[in-house]
Amino acid sequence: MALISLKSLGVTMSAPLFSNLDLTIGAGDRLGLVAANGRGKSTLLKCLAGELEPTSGDITRSRGLRVGHVEQSVPEALLDRGFHHVVADALPAEQRDSELWRVDVVLDSLDVPEEMRNRPLCALSGGWQRLALIARVWVTDPDVLMLDEPTNHLDLARISQLETWLNALPREVPVVIASHDRAFLDAVTNRTLFLRPDDSPVFALPYSRARQALDEVDASMERKFQRDIKVAQQLRRQAAKLNNIGINSGSDLLTVKTKQLKERAEKLEDAAVPAHRERSAGAIRLANRGTHAKVLITLEDAAVETPDGTLLFRTGKRHICQDDRIVLLGRNGVGKTRFIAMIRNAIAEPGSVASVKVTPSTVLGYGDQAPSGTGGDDTPLAMVSRRFEVGEQRARSLLAGAGVVIEMRDRKIGALSGGQKARLMMLVLRLANPNFYLLDEPTNHLDIDGQEALEGDLLKHQASCLLASHDRSFIRAVGNRFWLIEKRRLVEVDDPQAFFRSVAETTS
Incomplete structure (x- = not known):
């Protein structure tokens, strides 16, 4: 039985996001929503939840239907509250005292440690904040659960845990998920809706098979x-x-x-109807200036440590060579980000890290989870013009190609969406014209179109890189060497599958 039915649904902002959308959502559905950044996924979820009126068409919901909607960002009013309090506060006031036990049941199901339950959200990582929002909605016992980018900020262990949790939910509760994580969609969905301005096809298949x-x-x-x-x-x-x-x-x-x-x-x-052409949110293009050196970086059993000097792991004797696309594997807290920072410092200041030898011709392209080296008051236009000494007109043209729309070019970088920041970072990388990329979670906030473009460019240019990522599809597509951090050692493995399995087994 359909719990939600859409008939000829459409939403137009400055342009149509989607139109003439017919869809039913019923028991057993695990529906993935797929579209480029800014193309209507969050808008459709808000329409389904009754938080936004569509421009055209009708939505029919079962009488008394409770829709649980987990949005992307944490409301500012919740940041100072404790994890447990945030979830308990979602219960109706008249039930709070008698039904408080439900909070602990939900937190137990999500494996939230006892010591974390009283910490304020502002003191927690983005991943735990996401789980708090999910718990806050699930404790209300919704008839339909809707998740907007639920894997943002989650590490592999938490993504695997979320997959297990979703797959264990009662089948009579349909779940609608907007996500750019291809492996996650494959693991938890059985239907896929490709949201398009004119005709939005839906397939009774998980993402990869639906994409084919x-x-x-x-x-x-x-x-x-x-x-x-x-x-x-x-x-x-x-x-x-x-x-x-x-x-x-x-x-x-x-x-x-x-x-x-x-x-x-x-x-x-x-x-005659031409085939759909995705309107690009901005081109992802990289560069590779090349080098005659075969070995770019040599690690002489480097020690990776915390700021207070505690050993995280040792690298052993290792080389990073031309055409290497090395993926760092390891659970949260083993030192991946510290290792990337050490390599970055060694390239920026040759000789500053005694156990890391950098070939002089190595030119770094560094990308973290937000554009680095930009001031709080920087705008995209000012940053690109200043850093790369290009004229204003050229800077505007470059930003347009990267998908930074006209009205955002003179605003502070902090006002950009996650997707626009990610594409700005890729533009900065290309303009640096490096021959070695150091990438920390490069696909964060990139839509699937952007992820595939980044994969294609790294492979096309045979770019040498060292990267850390929680995106399993990206890791499989790009990596040709895999370094695993475990038991305070860095070891090379043939592929990432055993690591992925070990993470899934320990969280199930």
């Missing part, structure tokens, strides 16, 4: 479009020939035939 089906549909539509246009052109050529003959011969029959051919051509042209 979508590509086949798009390819078939494009072939039909090309055939129809070709036939229409042939009909017009035939009509032109008959028209000339008819004029010369004075034949009324040929005149009628010419008109019929033209009408057939017009009908074909009017009915």
Whole structure:
């Protein structure tokens, strides 16, 4: 039975986000919403939750339906409250005292440690804040659960834990998930909606299989479009020939035939529908200036330590060479970010880290989870113009290509969306023209289109890089070497699958 039904639903902002959307959501559905950044996923979730009125069409909900909507950001009013209090406060006031036990049940199901339950959200990582929002909604016992980018800020262990938790939910409660995490969508969904401005196809398949089906549909539509246009052109050529003959011969029959051919051509042209072309949110392009050196960085059993000198791990004797795309694997807290910082410092100040030898021709491109080296009052336009000494007009053109819209170029970088910040970071990397990339969670906030473009550019340019990521699809696509941090040692492994399995097994 359908709990939510959409009929000809549409939302238009400055342009149509989606239109003529027909969809039903019922028991057993695990629906993934897929679209580029800013193309309507969050908007559709708000419509489903009754928080936003659509521009056109109708939404029908079952009588008394309780919709639980987990948004992307933590409301500022919750940041100073404790984890347990944030969840308990979601219960109706008249039930709070008698139903408080439900809070502990939900927190136990999400494996929230006892010592964390009284800490204020502002003292917790982004990942734990996300879980607090999920717990806050789930404790209200919703009939439908909707999650907006639930894996943002989660490490692999927490993503695996969330997958297990979602797959254990009662099947009668449908779940709708907007996400750019391809592996996550494959693990937890059984339907996929590709949100588009005109026609939004839905498949009864998880993401990867649905994407293959979508590509086949798009390819078939494009072939039909090309055939129809070709036939229409042939009909017009035939009509032109008959028209000339008819004029010369004075034949009324040929005149009628010419008109019929033209009408057939017009009908074909009017009915021909080109395949969908995703409107790019901004191009992801990297550069690789190259180097003659085979070895870029040599690690002489470097010690990676905490700020107070506690040993996290030792690297052993290792080399980073041209064409290496090394992925750092390891659980949270083992020292991946500290290691990346050490490599960055060694390149920035040669000789500053005795156990890290950097080839002089190495030029660094560093990307973290937000554009680095920008002041609080910096704007994208000012930052690009100053850092790369390009004129204002050239800077505006570069930002447009990166997907930073006109009205955002003179605002503070902090006002940009996560996706715009990520694409700005990629622009900064390209303009630096490096031959070695050091990337810490580069796909955070990138949509699937952006992730695939980044993957393609790293492979196309045979870019040398060392990266840390929680994105399993990205890791599989890009990595050709894998360094695992465990038991205070850095070891090389053949592939990441055993590590992924070990994380999943310990969280299940």
